[in-house]
Amino acid sequence: MTDFDPTTHPHRRFNPLTNEHILVSPHRTKRPWLGQTEPPQTTALPEYDPKCYLCPGNSRTSGEKNPNYDHTFTFENDFAAILHPPAPEAPVPAHPLLTVEPVYGACDVVIFHPRHDLTMARLSKSEIGTVINEWIRIYTSRGTEPGIEYVQIFENKGSMMGCSNPHPHGQVWSMSTIPSIPAQELKSLKRYAQSQIPSQDAPRENACLLCEYAQAEINTPGDTGRIVVSNEHWLAVVPWWATWPFEILLLPYHRHIGSIDELNTEEKEAFADILYRITRRYDNLFSCSFAYSMGIHQRPVPAKATVDPADDDNKYAHLHLHFDPPLLRSATVRKFLVGYEMMGEAQRDLTPEQAATRLRGCSEVHYLENP
């Protein structure tokens, strides 16, 4: 029998955060693509667009006018998916399978920069630092509002990821319940911390799944590994269980850090440095503005002094970011997660190691700034 070769043999890998498997079919990249292609994200945009509702000084749908902001600017979404309290009481269900749970909270839009034509991949490290500080400010203020149990910071970048305005911005949805995906992640982190070490029959004693995973990646020999780039405090890897072709998991690895408000000055600077480096590599991969959805997973809300750490399941959280980009082969050919992926399980066409090798080979000088 032949030896197992991950670049030839179909196999499954396990995602310990979501408890789901990924089917890896690396030989499948040879398949010709005859399907839908995406418009390339390469159009030149003006620095200021008089019709953009996010540009400084312009009016939004609500009629309100943006200030002449010169760094970040945050406002409440005019079409929020979640509304402020009070929410009505849940009605009595007609059947146990037909229950509803009212949800309340707030949806903020965070503009990263006044210039319409930039993205995070074109900002300086200090401008990215300003975005990080704004995320920390919102996480801390929304996360301590009465009844708020969860704050989700995310960005949809590129029209292919449902973003309807190229002006660089992200969103923050804060709400009265923990959503399904982070709830599952927290459960997995807690279970890991309370489990036994296989083969040693000894308790893990609160070890953090993500701290241990980062160490396992660091211990994997370099050129066969999944690390894209790292600095003193942060590690960017194509995770062992990546679903999207060039997915990145970004996490601090020097110590167990629950949330962005716990980062010290040096860790924040290193955070800006690594965001700068991975977003530039992304754009350089296919010489286009690389589309993705990005999200921060962390403690659902900042630690509350009134909660006894012994009863606090949120303490198992370890700060990390997911970057989920759809492009597979070029600026116009994406991976579709459809039929089998929606009915069976996620499936990918190149190995995480192959994706990491490609991203390691990319320059950190942005292709548009290349003289």
Next chain:
Amino acid sequence: MTDFDPTTHPHRRFNPLTNEHILVSPHRTKRPWLGQTEPPQTTALPEYDPKCYLCPGNSRTSGEKNPNYDHTFTFENDFAAILHPPAPEAPVPAHPLLTVEPVYGACDVVIFHPRHDLTMARLSKSEIGTVINEWIRIYTSRGTEPGIEYVQIFENKGSMMGCSNPHPHGQVWSMSTIPSIPAQELKSLKRYAQSQIPSQDAPRENACLLCEYAQAEINTPGDTGRIVVSNEHWLAVVPWWATWPFEILLLPYHRHIGSIDELNTEEKEAFADILYRITRRYDNLFSCSFAYSMGIHQRPVPAKATVDPADDDNKYAHLHLHFDPPLLRSATVRKFLVGYEMMGEAQRDLTPEQAATRLRGCSEVHYLENP
């Protein structure tokens, strides 16, 4: 405090099959859409396309020639995601978080009809019956091959759902493991069957979650309910926990049926009838060829005589089909399940009841056949 109104108040609903919640934000449909639009799926296609590798008599990438088939035709995918056995042994993992599981099996392509320009929505009931018989044949033959533990029948329809050839066809992936999503569904069905009835403190005694859910839908007053269409044996509903705007759950409701090979002649005819009726309504909703991913969930493989029913967790399966269509507002405006949905949980912009009302209002005479 105001009363709860599902068409105004953001709320969450629970999906008992996947164990995840859906955030419903019905007021959000008022938001103007400025983002990416899809090319309308309305182009007229020829009945026969000499360049199509699925048309009768034409050659495929492998060099093989399709026969001059006149009903359905099945062949193995030239770019299969899973390969035939033997698979190599799993290597010893470098770390417990880095394990692989080799997978083997087969990927079949099932052409529904010789005509290049048709889709299921344009087939007669007897032609749909031929497709059903072919699904049963493949499910039975692949599902009894040595080592095969799961057979996934699905269809990606429309370029927006990653389908690279409009010639009407679906796929069947058969494999040595049960994928994550049906594994989770089976777990949920088993847990339900073994649970207690709330408030009565009595065991459910193997009640089927989906049989009981179908009854709950039938008992919901008609014009406020989620049933799109039903016949003697089958029920098509926009499920209480629908994620996609016009998602449909299709299931037999007269008796507990594990898989398509258990359908009797009448139930098969009723299956063709209801597929005919829902696919036509779908096309008529926005007067276009309505894109979707469809999948059949059922017993992972046919019942084995050698397995004692008492040890057989697959017996909890209840045959059902998921239709997941992305369009939201028109033939060109889709719902993007991105940022918040990928990081938090699924979110929808109209209630399942509103979607069902729209689909109930659609004709079953196809708009292209309308004189």
